Amino acid sequence: MNRINQKLQEDKKLLSIYFTAGYPELEDTVEIIEKLESSGVDMIEIGLPFSDPLADGPTIQDSSTQALKNGMSTEKLFEQLKSIRESVSIPLIIMGYFNPILQYGVEAFCIKCQETGIDGLIIPDLPVDVYHDTYKTIFDSYGLINVFLITPQTSKDRIHFIDSVSEGFIYMVSSASTTGAKSGFGDEQTQYFDRIAEMNLKNPQIVGFGISNNHTFQQATRHSKGAIIGSAFIKHLSNYGKGGISEFVESVIRSETT
Amino acid sequence: MSYNVNEKGYYGDFGGAYIPEMLYPNIEELRNNYLKITSEASFKEEFAHLLKDYVGRPSPLYFADRLSKKYNTKIYLKREDLNHTGAHKVNNTIGQILLAKRLGKNRIIAETGAGQHGVATATVCALMGIECVVYMGEVDIARQAPNVARMKMLGAKVVPALSGSRTLKDATNEAMRDWINNPVDTHYIVGSVVGPHPFPDMVARFQAVVSDEIKWQLQEKEGTEKPDYLIACVGGGSNAAGTYYHYLDDESVKIIAVEAAGKGIDTGESAATSVLGKEGIIHGSKTLMMQTKDGQITEPYSISAGLDYPGVGPMHANLYRTGRAEFISITDDEAMTAGLELSQLEGIIPAIETSHALAVFDHKKFNPNDIIVVNLSGRGDKDLQNYIDYFKL
Numbered sequence: 043m044n045r046i047n048q049k050l051q052e053d054k055k056l057l058s059i060y061f062t063a064g065y066p067e068l069e070d071t072v073e074i075i076e077k078l079e080s081s082g083v084d085m086i087e088i089g090l091p092f093s094d095p096l097a098d099g100p101t102i103q104d105s106s107t108q109a110l111k112n113g114m115s116t117e118k119l120f121e122q123l124k125s126i127r128e129s130v131s132i133p134l135i136i137m138g139y140f141n142p143i144l145q146y147g148v149e150a151f152c153i154k155c156q157e158t159g160i161d162g163l164i165i166p167d168l169p170v171d172v173y174h175d176t177y178k179t180i181f182d183s184y185g186l187i188n189v190f191l192i193t194p195q196t197s198k199d200r201i202h203f204i205d206s207v208s209e210g211f212i213y214m215v216s217s218a219s220t221t222g223a224k225s226g227f228g229d230e231q232t233q234y235f236d237r238i239a240e241m242n243l244k245n246p247q248i249v250g251f252g253i254s255n256n257h258t259f260q261q262a263t264r265h266s267k268g269a270i271i272g273s274a275f276i277k278h279l280s281n282y283g284k285g286g287i288s289e290f291v292e293s294v295i296r297s298e299t300t
Numbered sequence: 301m302s303y304n305v306n307e308k309g310y311y312g313d314f315g316g317a318y319i320p321e322m323l324y325p326n327i328e329e330l331r332n333n334y335l336k337i338t339s340e341a342s343f344k345e346e347f348a349h350l351l352k353d354y355v356g357r358p359s360p361l362y363f364a365d366r367l368s369k370k371y372n373t374k375i376y377l378k379r380e381d382l383n384h385t386g387a388h389k390v391n392n393t394i395g396q397i398l399l400a401k402r403l404g405k406n407r408i409i410a411e412t413g414a415g416q417h418g419v420a421t422a423t424v425c426a427l428m429g430i431e432c433v434v435y436m437g438e439v440d441i442a443r444q445a446p447n448v449a450r451m452k453m454l455g456a457k458v459v460p461a462l463s464g465s466r467t468l469k470d471a472t473n474e475a476m477r478d479w480i481n482n483p484v485d486t487h488y489i490v491g492s493v494v495g496p497h498p499f500p501d502m503v504a505r506f507q508a509v510v511s512d513e514i515k516w517q518l519q520e521k522e523g524t525e526k527p528d529y530l531i532a533c534v535g536g537g538s539n540a541a542g543t544y545y546h547y548l549d550d551e552s553v554k555i556i557a558v559e560a561a562g563k564g565i566d567t568g569e570s571a572a573t574s575v576l577g578k579e580g581i582i583h584g585s586k587t588l589m590m591q592t593k594d595g596q597i598t599e600p601y602s603i604s605a606g607l608d609y610p611g612v613g614p615m616h617a618n619l620y621r622t623g624r625a626e627f628i629s630i631t632d633d634e635a636m637t638a639g640l641e642l643s644q645l646e647g648i649i650p651a652i653e654t655s656h657a658l659a660v661f662d663h664k665k666f667n668p669n670d671i672i673v674v675n676l677s678g679r680g681d682k683d684l685q686n687y688i689d690y691f692k693l
């Protein structure tokens with residue numbers, strides 16, 4: 043069974059962390075992954091940097107620009123991750139925009155993911171319809187789970203379609219925004235979380251965007267299976283370096299240890 | 301074979317809507333409504349009325365006698381420079397503001413390179429009393445100062461794009477991010493035939509008035525609707541799309557698309573997408589674009605802010621791949637020279653974007669009987685400082 047599905051069966055709220063590969067330093071990738079796992083993170087999204095990240099706010103944009111300046115590339119990332127499965131056992135997901143994957147070759151990319159031990163992909167600008175018609179069979183044949191996003195504006199029908207195409211979890215974007223634009227949740231989010239919970243989807247949901255600390259983690263996971271932190275972690279890395287990783291993770295999950 | 305868009309939003313291999321889920325409802329709303337709304341009689345009437353009385357259409361098709369003599373052929377200039385606001389861009393913004401109103405939007409955003417689209421957007425927003433925010437690269441804000449001032453005068457907010465090359469590509473990114481953050485009340489008036497479907501088709505339809513007029517104007521002047529050649533410069537491709545639109549599937553009319561070579565194709569400072577680009581995804585569309593082998597979008601260069609874009613619209617990518625259009629790239633120097641030449645032969649100072657199209661006459665020989673229509677896409681007022689600096693006038 044795919045590590046993502048296994049993890050989703052655990053009886054706990056999951057914390058997933060996003061970071062941009064090659065940031066702050068080119069060779070930080072493996073160390074950051076290992077530290078996240080040893081700090082108690084359940085799942086990691088490894089950001090493959092892109093020059094024009096449309097769905098991202100300034101924090102992730104800047105980390106991507108820096109990572110590319112540092113020399114990060116698709117080839118380089120796979121090289122860094124070559125032996126990652128010797129030391130890391132939690133699910134690893136690559137999150138990246140579609141063009142770099144298209145240029146690498148979608149099938150070649152999937153083959154590399156399988157060889158490396160990557161469990162899934164999040165490609166924000168690959169729409170579910172195109173995936174379903176053109177790429178799903180390729181992803182499936184290499185055992186990769188592709189994760190789709192929904193937002194407060196996504197229609198009920200489309201959510202059901204996304205649920206039917208998904209085989210891991212649904213990435214629930216907490217508000218209509220780019221990454222890092224808003225922090226915390228208001229009534230609108232709470233109502234949206236309730237509404238989705240009532241739909242009884244086949245896939246569990248993991249909430250992303252707007253989560254930065256224990257309070258927002260608790261709010262986000264009241265009805266959902268887990269939460270993803272991206273911009274807040276990148277900011278922490280920028281301010282405190284890799285040394286501060288376990289502190290950050292502990293501060294988010296501290297009262298979760300039951 | 302048709303060179304127009306198919307029902308899935310593709311031109312051959314190119315087009316589609318590769319957008320983050322956050323934009324899906326906005327794009328879906330447009331896709332479901334743009335053809336319906338624009339074919340309503342009340343829409344058509346209002347659009348035609350504004351194009352006539354506000355924009356000043358039809359724009360003249362002017363026989364350029366001295367230019368024709370110099371190149372020993374028959375050159376007509378389609379005078380989009382005489383439109384209100386000074387370029388073809390306003391044809392599209394009038395269409396889109398009428399659409400936005402019917403969709404109940406109360407806030408408009410736009411990207412701009414040369415500032416012509418920004419001015420055209422700010423203008424229609426003032427006309428309709430709708431809030432307007434224009435994203436513009438910091439580099440372009442500096443090189444197109446008169447247009448920045450015009451947008452402010454018209455009541456628009458001009459927001460500098462500070463990321464990447466700080467030009468048109470980055471302004472487009474910022475506009476898309478704004479739309480993601482304001483999905484319900486805001487319409488994004490895309491300024492060229494780029495972006496996710498249905499934008500390329502929608503903008504092409506609004507610009508199609510250009511070739512619609514060329515047909516009857518040429519009939520009046522030459523006794524035929526058909527020129528031998530159509531020539532237009534291509535940034536994203538909207539003035540070109542409008543010029544070609546009603547001739548796309550008539551292969552007896554030859555099409556020339558002119559791109560900006562910048563300092564030269566091989567200098568690393570160029571915006572000639574057809575030569576330097578590869579198939580990829582930029583701003584939600586599968587098209588030809590300049591990129592590294594790793595799929596990172598590269599930063600183009602052209603002296604003209606309106607052509608300084610690393611992609612082309614999917615219609616043009618298909619015209620290139622199928623060979624339907626001939627693509628010619630023109631350097632900064634060649635364009636500037638052609639701009640000065642038109643000024644002094646015909647008394648028309650063209651925008652630097654347009655000067656690229658005019659430089660084709662030094663590149664390619666035409667027959668004395670060839671009827672050639674060039675889209676004179678914009679006037680050069682915004683570029684005077686650049687011309688003056690360049691020629692040390």
Ligand SMILES: Cc1ncc(COP(=O)(O)O)c(C=O)c1O
Nearest residue numbers: 416492535536537538539606678
């Ligand atoms: C006068 C003029 N011509 C041409 C262009 C290029 O745009 P497009 O290729 O969409 O016509 C611009 C863009 O700003 C412009 O201002």
